[in-house]
Amino acid sequence: MGKTLLNVEDLVVAFSMYRGDTLKKENLEVIHSLSLDVKEGEILAVVGSSGSGKSILASAVLDLLPKNAIVSGRITYDGKPLSMKTTPDLYGKEISFIPQSVDYLDPLMKVGKQVQGVKGSKARQEELFKKYRLGKDTEKKYPFQLSGGMARRVLISGAVMGNPKLIIADEPTPGLDLELAMETLKHFRTLADQGTGILMITHDIDLALNVADRIAVFYAGTIVEIASTQDFLSGRDALRHQYTKALYDALPQNGFKPIPGAQPYAGSLPSGCLFADRCPYRDDACAGEQPEREVRGGKVRCAHAT
Numbered sequence: 639m640g641k642t643l644l645n646v647e648d649l650v651v652a653f654s655m656y657r658g659d660t661l662k663k664e665n666l667e668v669i670h671s672l673s674l675d676v677k678e679g680e681i682l683a684v685v686g687s688s689g690s691g692k693s694i695l696a697s698a699v700l701d702l703l704p705k706n707a708i709v710s711g712r713i714t715y716d717g718k719p720l721s722m723k724t725t726p727d728l729y730g731k732e733i734s735f736i737p738q739s740v741d742y743l744d745p746l747m748k749v750g751k752q753v754q755g756v757k758g759s760k761a762r763q764e765e766l767f768k769k770y771r772l773g774k775d776t777e778k779k780y781p782f783q784l785s786g787g788m789a790r791r792v793l794i795s796g797a798v799m800g801n802p803k804l805i806i807a808d809e810p811t812p813g814l815d816l817e818l819a820m821e822t823l824k825h826f827r828t829l830a831d832q833g834t835g836i837l838m839i840t841h842d843i844d845l846a847l848n849v850a851d852r853i854a855v856f857y858a859g860t861i862v863e864i865a866s867t868q869d870f871l872s873g874r875d876a877l878r879h880q881y882t883k884a885l886y887d888a889l890p891q892n893g894f895k896p897i898p899g900a901q902p903y904a905g906s907l908p909s910g911c912l913f914a915d916r917c918p919y920r921d922d923a924c925a926g927e928q929p930e931r932e933v934r935g936g937k938v939r940c941a942h943a944t
């Protein structure tokens with residue numbers, strides 16, 4: 639694995655919002671002290687349940703957060719601070735984005751032209767459409783003429799058009815059948831093997847385990863564990879956090895055991911371990927803040943992980 643491309647350190651994101659039906663504003667913190675890094679040639683999958691705020695991480699990295707967002711922490715690319723102000727040229731070139739919503743496509747432009755971009759090559763677009771099994775006539779279509787799966791493949795083609803060094807993929811596979819989802823992920827793997835770093839945000843841990851090098855487990859607005867994919871394949875004892883172990887037990891191949899309880903709401907988080915309400919092993923040591931620490935080559939926020 640090569641040098642670090644993306645580094646996110648102690649990221650905090652809050653939204654300034656009106657409280658209930660009053661005119662008073664409050665800051666709702668949705669990302670708490672989140673740290674991760676993506677190296678050249680690796681796929682880091684950020685895995686967590688749908689609706690838990692993972693996409694906010696992608697928006698923060700891409701500097702796409704709305705105006706009422708209050709952000710602190712450090713986001714660097716290749717060692718330099720990353721933002722629309724300081725490094726606008728990186729976005730869409732060295733760093734590309736596969737969004738969760740197909741609404742990112744321009745409804746008034748034929749998709750072939752959209753994928754080619756301003757200076758893109760038609761030959762490369764045709765090559766990518768072929769690779770993603772988009773028929774020859776697709777390039778002349780408008781987004782409304784595509785199925786959800788086709789639109790997603792067009793988005794993926796657009797993201798890899800310029801041979802980016804870092805790809806941020808936010809739920810890249812919904813709308814694709816299993817075969818095509820696996821094929822897309824295999825293509826990500828090929829890109830990574832050629833040196834691209836990929837941050838893949840997904841709710842589908844099973845799919846992620848097929849291609850990712852490391853898995854960052856997202857829970858209630860932060861990363862509670864970063865483990866190698868090999869740790870997941872080795873079994874629950876190789877994992878460190880109780881939520882990760884519960885996720886492992888909930889996989890179909892491990893008996894589909896549900897995780898009791900629900901993730902805490904951003905506005906009413908517990909003061910200590912965010913998973914404490916659902917953890918059978920909680921004790922007094924879990925009541926304080928759980929800083930990230932290294933355990934067996936991975937990272938974890940749990941007082942009792944060894």
Ligand code: SF4
Nearest residue numbers: 911917920924940941
């Ligand atoms: S810190 Fe405590 S409550 Fe949280 S996962 Fe670890 S053992 Fe469970």
